[in-house]
Amino acid sequence: MKKLLIIFLFYSLYAKEIIPSAIYTSVGFVSDFIVYENTLYVGNDMGAVDIFDIKTTKLVNQILLPPLTSSMNQIIPADILSVDYLNGKVLILSVGNDSYRNVWIYENYMLKQIINEDYKLTLKEARFVNDEQVVFATLDSDVILHDMREKYSVYKTHVSNSAMGDMTLSEDKTKMIMADESGAVKIIDIKSSDTIKTHYSQNVDNIYKVAYSNGVILTAGQDRRVGVYQNTQEPYYIKSDFLVFCVGISPSGEVGVYSSGEENVLQLFNTKTKTKYDRLVGHTKIINQIKFISEKEIFSSSRDNKILYWELN
Template sequence: MSKLFLSFFILVVSSFALEEVTPTYSLKATGAVQGIVYKDELLYAGTANGTVEVFDTKEKKIIKTIELPKIKDFMGDTIPAKVYSIDLIEDKILIVTQGMKGYRNLWIYENEELKKLIGIEKKFFIQKASFVSDTRIVFALLSNQIGIFDIEKNEVTVLTQVSQSSFSHFALNENRSKLITTDESGVIRVLKTSDLVVEKRLKALNLDRVYQLDFKKGKVLTAGQDRKAVFYDSFSSYALNFDFLLYSCALSKNAKYGAIAYNEENEILVFNTSSKKYLYKLIGQDATLTQILFISDKEIFASSDSQTINFWRLK
């Protein structure tokens, strides 16, 4: 049997082995969903409609809507403030929104009250923010500066320039002690959230911008503009190559499974990170993926630049 025929045979067998899964159910937000967070059977969705919407995943309906103050655009028209990122800790919600003149606002929602932590007077282009603790927040600017905001002191206590490349994405580990961040260079850095000192740099296997990454059990998965998904662990690393730009990725809680938005149909590939075996193809998303979220090894939510949030239960 020739090598060419053998390769073709393996490809055909693999394609037939990939199980296609349709959504178990869908949730409908009021605007395109930019990010989702899950806790205690509640799904929180930040939308381009200027809201954070809370869904009861048992009842499959919206039970709460947090409306962010509207802003005026460059023409003077009043518009919703697009939500760029959200995070949760205890009963607090952290929200990054569009501000006047293109700058960003950082909010905290607690006890039914919305409080602004950072306003447009700082002239920050905040791309993403997360809780480090209930009193400290880490945030990233488009300029690839990473900062710490102390809620009790009401001030930015650390602000460091990670590199001259524009920021892409960051993710925290489970206890929020470490942060991995990436940018248009494809380089991944590990920082300590205590002082934002770079602890290590991972060998760059992505050759261009990494759009998104995830960080679970000390392992990292990337989704890159170079059409590569790279999986890093402490022993070895490997790249999976695709035919389309990779915009979103996720790891399961134990990092046993990975998920990649891998083609122009906005389908999601689920694979085993140890064996590299492709397991499932999740279909039904109708726009570019913004986030994939494992809530267990067999349960996945995904949001996109549409109002639809899909949920899949795998066999």
Template sequence: MKTIEKRSQTNVNEKGITSMIPNILAMKKILLILCCSVVGLQAVINVTPFHQIHVEGIVKDISLYGDTLLIGTDKGVLHIYDYEKQVFLKQITLPKVKDFMGDEIDARVFSVDQTDGRYLLLSTAGKGGYSNLWIHEDNVTKELIFPEDKKAVIKARFVDKEYILLGYLSNEAVLFNTVSQKELYKVQLSPSKFSDFALNEHKTKAVFSCESGVLSVIDVQTGKLLHILKGQNVDNVYKVDYKNGIISAAGQDRRGALYDVALGQGTYIEGSFLIYATALSPSAKKVAFAMDEKNNISIYNRSTKQKLVELQGQKSTLNTIIFKDENTLFSSSDDSTVMMWKIK
């Protein structure tokens, strides 16, 4: 009898152990998932600014040209800064303008660029809310678009030394000849209000964004509409970038959109706040978005959407992000500081 009882007990133990195996395996699976999640979280690197550039006034736009950074401010000034030597090389100051009360105020410089010894400045014309376009060359500043022209130009960039691409508030794309001071074409892209445009690296194509969330890609030389990209943003797209056949779009709808232009297909990364700025690395393998209310800049692997780096330290609402190379960035916001970042 004792032998039988012992065998019965052994069978019960074997059954208990057997029944526990699935639970142990399930626990191991959960632990593995948690470990992977922790590793994923640890993989995101927090980075503070490598260098800070301080100017007088609020920075409205920045652009890169070689080893120089151009900084336009609301004090009517374009600063040219050598970021390698960390010194200011030049300062261009525009004449004051009159507001609607007739008082003299600083012209707000809100779009800047450089090519072949020429500097471009787009500024407010004061009363009426129209724009001035200036070219500075050989220490002479020449006005190309006057207040009397009543043009509401929001952004300007050099295509080459002779031609400038303009974005009008009315969402019209314009190619402007600096010699004849005439518009070669004026293309209405949509009835929605213009937000931003970006040239590709060869300056042969440009993408325009507007308050509808629809993106328009044009041929720069002719103004011909090549692509309409939509579906990823459903509201205003504040900023766009265009590199290596890829477009990134910063949306009011908290979506950081990405489009493959050739395929006409897109996707997006969800943010936690309005996304005011974006940039692509030269290879378009990395994308930066201002993803949260703290003005941190999140950098992702574009293909996998994996967050790689978070840039922390911006104090105001971001307006521009620029990749110099795959691991160096500049950013500006609505304050007097431009930040330089190294992510490796």
């Protein structure tokens, strides 16, 4: 107890506000992004994936999706929902006609469609499992494992009766961590679609975002709670004074961050001691993505055209 008190006092005395080290400007409102080595891939609502050189912050390439024709016979851009990267391939999920989804693979400067509106899927996220398979999660909490090479679904499993809030994959891509509007968090085996474990205890309302690393799960809740689940400790939650729209977690699982307050600040905390410390200040809109690329580096985006890069002391 004395040691925890000393840690709390230390962080309280030396906590500070950190401003972004770099800002990347997309052509549209950012929906999702992925970082690979020195490259940042950003999906937006203008039907483009902007590709940035991280070191120079300059736009070096752009993937453009075919536009849509609206019911009023107008040409409109395809809204991109999620972006992923694996071994030279970019996976893109976009909204198509009648709100059904399209899924694309971009490789060797060529764009190929692997799912179109004829499938009548209402996907929310798409992620690579390996070079041959991708996993989809639908708004209705169905999980689909799709084989790109054979062009068929290995399975389609309904995992919850509540609408899906968010999902992420484990580092080795063997497990999906999926949260829904009931406040439950499920750990799902991707190969079999079996639910390995379900957590119920820390959120009592819709979960907007879920983050996972090194056995630690964080949730961002409409109930103003940040849920924390760890393998070796009792789960707990941190109470915020405003809706928690987004969370992120470092590779070690020891550093957590969540959107805090109406000023769209990012609050850092230690997942083991529950201690809050530095705050990241710079966003002006609701934060929708937070991703660590190391223990000391974070990228985050909000409902505008900015992606911010932070360096932690």
